[in-house]
Amino acid sequence: MARSRAARSRIERIVPILMITPSVIAIAVFVYGFIGWTVYVSMTNWRGLAPSFQFVGLETYNQLFVGIFDLGRFRTDLVNNVFFTILFLGTCIVVGLLLAILLDQGIRGEGIFRTIYLFPMALSFVVTGVVWRWLFAPSSGINILPTLIGLEPLNFQWYIDNTKILTFYWPGLAPILVGLGMIVALGIGISLWSNQARRKYVPIPALAFLAGLIWFLAGGPQNSPNVPIPEEHGFHPALIAVVIAASWQLSGYTMAMYLAGLRGIPEELREAARVDGASEWQVYRHVVLPLLRPITLSAMIVLGHISLKIFDLVFTMAGDANMPTDMPGIYMFRSTFVGSEFARGAAIAVVMLIMVAVVIVPYLVYSTRREAEL
Amino acid sequence: MTAVKRSKVPIYAVLIFFAVIYLMPVYVMLVTGLKSFDEVTLPRMWHLPQGLHFDGFAEAFQHLWPNLRNSLLLTIPATIISSMLGSLNGYVLSKWKFPGSDILFPLMLFGMFIPYQSILIPLVQFMQGVGLYGSIAGLALVHIVYGIPITTLIFRNYYAEIPTEMVEAARVDGANIMGIYWHVLFPLSLPGFVVVVIWQFTNIWNEFLFGVTLTSPDSQPITVALQNLAGSQIVEWNVQMAGALLTALPTLLVYIFLGRYFIRGLLAGSVKG
Incomplete structure (x- = not known):
């Protein structure tokens, strides 16, 4: 009896591991192994159809950030992606919150409204792209809507608009990274300061911030690698068309999250x-909205990582060579599968992965740790 | 059927406004898809089709x-x-x-x-x-x-x-x-x-x-x-x-x-x- 119990407990330790092993191997190879291989390819000089694995280190990254690859296309992509992400997240959060609060007022036909706001989620980005391309056709679509009530047509160029506003010069990568690091250090410092028990750690971010400041004052930006010729970047209004289409598709998602959150707030609190x-406004301002903050954070993380890797929607709307709406995902596709620049494509993909990981890894660590505490 | 409370009229107005925006692309897909080839002109994009034509669907399906x-x-x-x-x-x-x-x-x-x-x-x-x-x-x-x-x-x-x-x-x-x-x-x-x-x-x-x-x-x-x-x-x-x-x-x-x-x-x- 004792022996069979021991045998059974051994089986119960081994069998679960055996059951999950195929999936674990698949993920280990297809996710982590392939990421490792992509990182390696990004450090070779592989271009053209025949693989070549001569090691060139970080040269491709250097070319992307401060070099002459495709006239700085990657830098345009990063700037576009930042503007797109801010506008897309802002729109989804504002529209989603507004609709959720309105639907929470004891509305008749709530189910119908909810169904209407959420149905674009079920569609492919390709369908969304094809339809909105037609709606944004400059001589038709939304531009001629005013003519239906006798007004003049609009004159927007939408996604093919080639203008640029809020322009600035690309200062090279180092000042951007140092500046971002200083902002992060400042944020950490402030949050540590507000917590009595952790106030003693404040000198660490303070020193980091100070180091950044000294670097700037000592002329670090002038001495760090920069683009060969000054390069003007800025916000392309063409992105607004993409923001509208993407928000049409995904703002229902934030609405559903906020609505679930609102339903979870006990009526007694209000x-x-x-x-x-x-007043009703103060109830929302001081009771409801603070309780919805965690939902805003997860919505920002989920939508943020979608927007960092956006590809299908822009590809179908504007194609893979429309600079005002170009994105890193599109450039990666074009370098790799049109230009056969495999090392370049791999390097772009690695930068995309790092951007997504910066957002996702803390979120994963935080949510699994919180679960373990429960 | 009870009347909708008057204070809620603006709420319904906003909700319906957004519903129209969300459904607009579907409307355009439907009316454009159901038009005949010569009816699909840029200025008449928002107009309803004159009669139902399924040639668009037939050709799309074939493709x-x-x-x-x-x-x-x-x-x-x-x-x-x-x-x-x-x-x-x-x-x-x-x-x-x-x-x-x-x-x-x-x-x-x-x-x-x-x-x-x-x-x-x-x-x-x-x-x-x-x-x-x-x-x-x-x-x-x-x-x-x-x-x-x-x-x-x-x-x-x-x-x-x-x-x-x-x-x-x-x-x-x-x-x-x-x-x-x-x-x-x-x-x-x-x-x-x-x-x-x-x-x-x-x-x-x-x-x-x-x-x-x-x-x-x-x-x-x-x-x-x-x-x-x-x-x-x-x-x-x-x-x-x-x-x-x-x-x-x-x-x-x-x-x-x-x-x-x-x-x-x-x-x-x-x-x-």
Whole structure:
């Protein structure tokens, strides 16, 4: 009996591991192994159809950030992607929150409204791209809507608009990274300061911030690698068309998240605030919205990582060579599968992965750790 | 029918305004798709068609039919297999935790967030190496592998809700690990399977990047064919809009009839993209 119990416990330790092994191997190879191989390819000089693995280190990255590859296309992509992400997240959060709050007012036909706001989620980005391309056709679509009530047509060029506003010069990568590091250090410092128990750690981010400041004052930006010729970047209004289409597809998602959050707030909490004499607006401002903050954070992470790797939508709307709406995902596709510049494609992909990992890894660590504490 | 409270009129106004905006692209798809070839002119885009014409749909269907078939051949097996794998993984990771399983799980989850560009070059080399490049089976394999994280996540959370006492009771009765899965967990899994199957079906059907980089013209899924149809300058708008509707129809039907489960998958921490 004792022996069979031991045998059984051994089986119960081994069999679960055996059951999950095929999946673990698949993920180990297809995710981690392939990422490793992509990183390696990005450090070779592989271009053209025949693989070549001569090691060139970080030269391709150097070319992307401060070199002459495709006239700085990658830098344009990064700037576009940052503007797109900010506008797309902002639109989805504002529209989603507004719709959720309105739907939470005891509305008749709530189910129908919800279904309408959420159905684009079920569509492919390719369908969205094809339809909105037609809606944004400059001599038709949205531009001629005003003529239906007798007004003049609009004159927007939408996604083919080639203008640029809020222009600035690309200062090279180092000042951007140091500046970002200083902002992060400042944020960490402020959050440490607000917590009595952790206040003693404040000198660490403070020193980091100071080091950045000294680097700037000592002329670090002038002495770090920079683009060969000054390069003007800025916000392309053409991106607004992509933001509208992407928000049409995904703002229903934030609405659903906020609505679920609103339904989770006990009515007694709001009632208590009302008894204390708070107006309906104050109830939202001081009771409801603070409780929705965690939802805003997860919505930003989920939508943020989608926007960093966006590809299909822009590809179908504007093609793979429309600079005002170009994105890193598109450039990676074009370098690799049109230009056979495999090392370049791999390097772009690695930068995309790092951007997504910066957003996702803390989120994964945080949510699995919180679960372990529960 | 009771009257709507007057104070709520502005709320309804805003909600209806947004509903019109959300439905506008569908209206345009429908009216353009149903127009005849000579009716599709730029200035008359918003006008209703004069009579119903199905030539746009007929032509779109003719173009897209082989790819619709490819997409079905791809999506159905890939959905079933990745759901089964997710169910087994979720069972192990929720009811038979082993040392290290709590580290393994987030490492697996990371796989559903990565930009697939970062594995695309080795993936193409691998598929060429094993002779699956350009085949529907190869594309299905890719969707199964990269579907493991999300299906595992949903099933793990689903099984976590099922009391561990049930597993313990079956264990005391002498059932082994597979027996417990088959006789205790699996019969309770239907709602979980509905959520996962809908989610995977929608995602695989709608996917584009793998479809466009791993297939040959014979094996292209419908999203790639739609993009090619729309990308060529000679195809009329009514054919494009009809094609977009055809591409959207299967997932749209799933959403309309099983929307509840679709939303549950959405909120289960799952992600589009």
